[in-house]
Amino acid sequence: MQLIALDPGHFHASLVHREQYPGIDTTIQVLAPEGKEVAQYLQEIANHNSRASFKENWTTEIFRGPGYLEQLKACRPASIVILAGNNRLKPGYISAAVNANMHVLADKPMAIDAGGFNMLKTSFETAANNNTLLFDVMTERYETRNVLQKAISQLPELFGELLTGTKDDPAVIKKSVHHFKKTVAGKPLIRPVWYMDTREQGEGIVDVTTHLVDLVQWTCFPNQILNYNEEIEIDNAVSWPTTLNLQQFNAVTGAESFPAGLEKMIDENGLLNVYANGAFDYTIRNIHAHIAVQWNYEAPAGTGDTHYSLLKGSKAWLYVLQDKEQHYQPTLYIQPVSNDKKYINTLHKQFGLLQTAYPGIELKQVKERWEVIIPDSLIRKHELLFGAVMKQFLKYIKEGRMPEWEISAMLSKYYTTTQALLKAKRLTGD
Incomplete structure (x- = not known):
């Protein structure tokens, strides 16, 4: 092949x-x-x-x-x-x-x-x-913190049942922040000029959100066939631009000037308005979820792209977040609804089941939360996750078929993001 x-x-x-x-x-x-x-x-x-x-x-x-x-x-x-x-x-x-x-x-x-x-x-x-x-290529399915967050959510005695939430208080939240100017493998990343043209790249609300929507489906409804026509509804959506001056545009793309065709994206101050940011609220099988993505020009020194994830269960809430205390490294937390002795005993017992599958993980209490300590041996760099996706795809090819839930997940995902785009444009009048 x-x-x-x-x-x-x-x-x-x-x-x-x-x-x-x-x-x-x-x-x-x-x-x-x-x-x-x-x-x-x-x-x-x-x-x-x-x-x-x-x-x-x-x-x-x-x-x-x-x-x-x-x-x-x-x-x-x-x-x-x-x-x-x-x-x-x-x-x-x-x-x-x-x-x-x-x-x-x-x-x-x-x-x-x-x-x-x-x-x-x-x-x-x-x-x-x-x-x-x-x-x-859904690499985020292979990121260890996402894998563990999903695994914990499948332990009813620890997590309970996924809450349904409301429009104003969603049960599932996925957010990420990214940067146009960045270094990859020790070298400045030069992006194609078309990458900054949302007519070519797509607005942010349909781009990186693909990963976030996929994680909602993959985590909350594992191996289940989704019917996007009946089970998904966009409640509201919004998009907004990241502005770049010519010097910043040059640093990202190497181009000396804004190319022809982008005139409508340049405002009266000579700034390029890239609609790379978006957020939307939606319901999927009656679960209320919130998705948001933001692109900045450059990350502050010592930081980088960030990811935030929250799943609300009846017995515990599961967080993946980054903060200064953790030196901007993503950290998985379990926050019990009740920290009583009976639940804590259950927490340790159930967590022991995960330690068999994921050797080296530990629990550490941090105030009202429990941090999941993940050894370096279980962490894989982003670049290595593409090989994991490829191996899964080759497995499906060898078997001669793909599970029906995978196909429904892809169609449901792109239905969700493209419908969110339509909703955002109706609200802004664009």
Whole structure:
């Protein structure tokens, strides 16, 4: 089986190549338009080849220029198309790939608007008819704190039942903060110019929120088939811009000027308004949830991207949060509804069940909460999570099918985000 890198415009495209996989050809077909994005991708492949763990280097067969998408038809059927780049183009790329009898592993998001979502639905139908699979890269499912938060929520004696919450007091909250200017693997990350154009990248309310909505579904309704038409409703939504001056835009993209086509995004002060921020409240199977994402230009010194997660149970609330006391490292807490002796005994007994599955984790009382101490041996860097997703996808391909709950989860997720976008635009009049 061969990997096909189709228009690899985001650095995530190369992260599945940090390791190699049994049964996967080490020659990668690269199909892309001319540009510095594909050059950066090829450089990352060269960097990966320096790994001592590789028995054989990745090699590339490259087609660059007009007609790159048509080249899919000449590639080996049932290959795996890797997508990470311009989000506006993804629904069309996915459609082309499944019609060429290819599997697709796509970086999020698969769709950034209602039209893209409709194309995605059709692609799932085509893939089913062609016995090929579509999968999106949900790395956050493999982040240890998220894994443990889910595992704890599945212990009724410890967590109780998930509360339903209300619109004003949701039972599930997922929030994250990100930064345009950042360093990856010790080097400044240069983003494509189109990354700052929400018509190409998508607004924030449909981008990173993909991970957050996925975690809500995956954690609260594990292995369950969702019916988005009947079980999901957007209650309210809002979006707002991050402003960048030309100097900041240059630091992020390397471009010396704002490109043509972005005039409507530039205000009277000469600042680029990037609608990268969004929040929405929704109900899913009568559970009230709140999702929020924010993008800043740059993180304060000594900090970085942050993630906040709260699940409210009838016996305990589960938090993942970052604060100065923990040096901005994400920390998982259990906050009992009642800290009486009987519950504390139950807490330790139930936690012991997790220690068998996750060796080295410990409990530490911090005021009214209990911190879950996670050893470094269980923590995996973000870059390594892409390989975990790839292995899961290869497992599904080997089995010849994907669980129905996975397909319903993807459709429900993109229905949620694209409907939230529509709601936000109706409220602002855009």
